[in-house]
Amino acid sequence: MENRNRFFDVVAKGHLYLQNVSIDNVVFGYHNKELKILLQRPQNNNKWALAGGYIKRTESIEDAARRIASERTGLNGLFLKQFKAFGSPSRSGNIDPSLELAGKTKENWTLDYFVSIGFYTLTEFERVKPSGDFYIEECKWWDIHRLPAMVFDHQEIIEAALKALRLHIYHYPIGYELLSEKFTIPEIHALYETILGKSLDSRNFTKKLLATGIIKKTSERRNIGPHRSPYLYVFDTVNYKNALNEGMALFI
C-alpha cells in the first residue's frame, strides 16, 4: 500500500495548494549601483534557490507571487511582472525547496513534476530584511555577477528574468520602487546603467528620459558635499502610470 500514503498526502496538501504548479520569484534588489537577487538556502542543503512557493486554491497566480515575495521581503505593493513559465519532466522536483531538499521521501507530493510560473519583482534592497521560514536556513542578497550554485534550473530562470527585465526597461518605466521619492539624474542614470549592464551617455540619457515625461524636475537640490548640488526630480504619477499601461518608447 505504498500508494496509499501518497493518496493522503495529495489530499491533505491538495486542499490548500494547487499541485504541479508553483511560483518562482526573481526578486531583484537595487542599491547604489548594485543589482542583486534574493536567494534562499534550505536546511541541510548547500545550493541556493529562488524565492518560490505554492499557489493557494483561493488566490490567483499574481496574488500568490505577491504573497510569496512579501513573505520574503516584508514589503507589500511590490511591482510584479510575469515573464515565463518553466516546465519539463527533467526539472522535476519542487521549486520551493523547503520540503524536498530538506530530505523528504519520494512519497512527498512536492517531489512531483512542477510547472513553475516565473515572476520578477524590483525593490530597493536596503529596505528589505530578508526573512526565511522554518525550512529556510539562510535568505540573503547575492550580487548578480557572483551568484552561488543553484538548485534545478534556477540559473536559467534568472537569466530569462534578466533578459525580460532588460527588454521591459525599453518599453516601460522603471524606478518607482527602486529610488527614493525624490532622486537626482545621476541616481536614475546609474540605475539604468546597472540594470542594463552598460554605460549610457549622460547627455543623451537625460534628454530622452525627460522627453518621455515620466520624471519632472523640482526646485529642490540635494546637498552631496564638495560639488555642484544636483536638482531633485520626482516621477510624474500620471505619465508614469500611463506609460506602465500603454507602454512607451525609450531608445537609450
Add this chain to the structure above:
Amino acid sequence: MENRNRFFDVVAKGHLYLQNVSIDNVVFGYHNKELKILLQRPQNNNKWALAGGYIKRTESIEDAARRIASERTGLNGLFLKQFKAFGSPSRSGNIDPSLELAGKTKENWTLDYFVSIGFYTLTEFERVKPSGDFYIEECKWWDIHRLPAMVFDHQEIIEAALKALRLHIYHYPIGYELLSEKFTIPEIHALYETILGKSLDSRNFTKKLLATGIIKKTSERRNIGPHRSPYLYVFDTVNYKNALNEGMALFI
C-alpha cells in the same frame, strides 16, 4: 464517501497528466488576407473554446503544446510561442472543456482550479483540416473579427495572444509557416497588414523588409492574370533563423 471517488479520479488521471495545469493554444490561421483562430465546441455546449489540453508527466510544456496543436491541426513542426500564464480561482474549471463541459459531475478532477499556460501558433489555414476528438462536437476556424461566445476567460486569452503576436512581429520574423515556399511582395505585405490590422505603405514596407535580409528575390515570377507579374521571393534561411534567435528591429 463522496471524496473517495475524487481520490481515485485524482490518482487514475494523475498518473498520466499533471493536475491543476493545462495548456491553451491560440492557433492562428492565415489565408488570403484573413486571420482566423481555431476553436472547438464540446458536446452539449454552445460556447466555444481554445484548442487546449493537459500536460503528460513525460513531456515538457512546450512538447505538450506542440502535441495538442498537432492533434487539432494534423500538422507537425508548428511554430509555437509561449506568451502568458493565466490562473485565478474565478476562472475555475478545466480549460480543455472536453470533460467538464460535456456535463461531468463535480467530482471530476478536471473541474479543479487550473493554471493555464498560453501558447500561440501560426499556420496557413488552408492546409489544415480541423479535427476534434470524441468529446468535441465541432472544431473550426473563426475570423478574428467575428468570434463566437466563448467559455471562461478564453476571450481574454485570445486578446493577450493577439497583443503578444503584434508585439512579436516587430522583433522577430513571421511568415515561414504562413506563406508558400515562394511568395510575392504583395502577398507578404498583405500578411503583415492583416496581422497588424492596419495598412502599411507598400514602398516603405518593401524597403524595410528587404533591409532586414530575411527575404531574398528569385528570378522567377508569378503569373496572376491580366497584370504585371510579380517576382517571387523566398526566405533567407540563415538570416531568418538568426533573426528568430537574436531578434531584429523592424519599424514598419
Add this chain to the structure above:
DNA sequence: GCAATAGTGTCTGTAAGACAGTATATT
C-alpha cells in the same frame, strides 16, 4: 487601349548618437 496590379526613387524632417567644455559647491 483599357483595366488592373507590380514595382520603384526622392525628398524632408526628425531624432539618435557622438562629442566637451562650463558651472557650481566645498575644502
Add this chain to the structure above:
DNA sequence: AATATACTGTCTTACAGACACTATTGC
C-alpha cells in the same frame, strides 16, 4: 586655488515616413 561632480547644446548622419508615376500583362 584646487577638486570633484552637475549640467548642458550642437552637429552630423541615418532613416522613418510621406508621396506618385511608370511598367507590364491580359483582355
